[in-house]
Amino acid sequence: MFFSLGRYNFSRNKEWAARLNYPKTGISAGYIDFGNSEKIGRAYILMPFIEFSIFKKSVSGLNLHIGIGGSYMDTQYNIETNALNKAITTKVNWSFRSFVYYDMFKSNTTDWRFGLGFLHHSNGHAKLPNQGLNSLAASLSAKIDTKTKPKIDTKPHNFKSKSQTYITTRFGFGQNVLSETFNTKKEVYTFSMSAGKIINNTFKFGGGFY
Known part of the structure; x- marks a missing residue:
């Protein structure tokens, strides 16, 4: 389960936003149960994210969502009591999340989305063993705007190349x-x-x- 709070970057005065096709930015909080609560446990995640429209000219509503941050794991490796869990050895770990979302149904304020993605957790070799946890996941979600979507100025930006x-x-x-x-x-x-x-x-x- 993930909850993300973000904002649009539609200002034409922001060169980085214009160059990157006006991405969305924000922060995500997540909860993951890895399916084996006793040996692998659960993750509590907090990470900033950025989301871009991709292949906009050929596919409408396709977006790439990337986030990197930290996670707290409630179950770790222990040589005596949990020797088979060689993926996670520390409570605090790095986390990475990359998803492709497709907007299936749209309204003025809500987009229903299908997603496919990859999640990774590890401690960066602060303590071994550190095989990490890697997950492939599918999702159904809703993107809810607090007001009617702002109109995007489709005119090309006028920033000079330098x-x-x-x-x-x-x-x-x-x-x-x-x-x-x-x-x-x-x-x-x-x-x-x-x-x-x-x-x-x-x-x-x-x-x-x-």
Whole structure:
């Protein structure tokens, strides 16, 4: 079960919104039961999301929804009491959600939608074992607008194409687990440098080393 609260980005003054075909943005809260409450348990999820219209010229009502955030798992791996659950070892984990939605029935304020998607949960190797949980899912949902849908200005935006050069460096310090044999946290030090181009204040392309 997911509940999402978001907003339209129809302002023509926002270049990033115009370049990305005026996506929706917001935050989602979710609850997942993995079907084995005793050994795998349930997930409680909170994540920001962005949703785009895709293949708009050929398929009306098709949208790509992407979210990344965190989840709390109420059941974890334990070598004595839950040794078969090698997917989740920590209570707090990263979560990723990607769905394609198709608007089947539309009204002025409500769209009934069918969705197909993928969900992933893992702790990023903060503790092992960390095989992660991956789910393929189908959904039926309703998108309810608080007022009549705003009219989209279909005129092309008038932002001029431009590019900027960037150079960036990053230092980091953290903890990670590298081996199940030594399942204790180790210090991790990072340094990275990259350079590239920012196109139209929206798309960033570059390369470097770490």
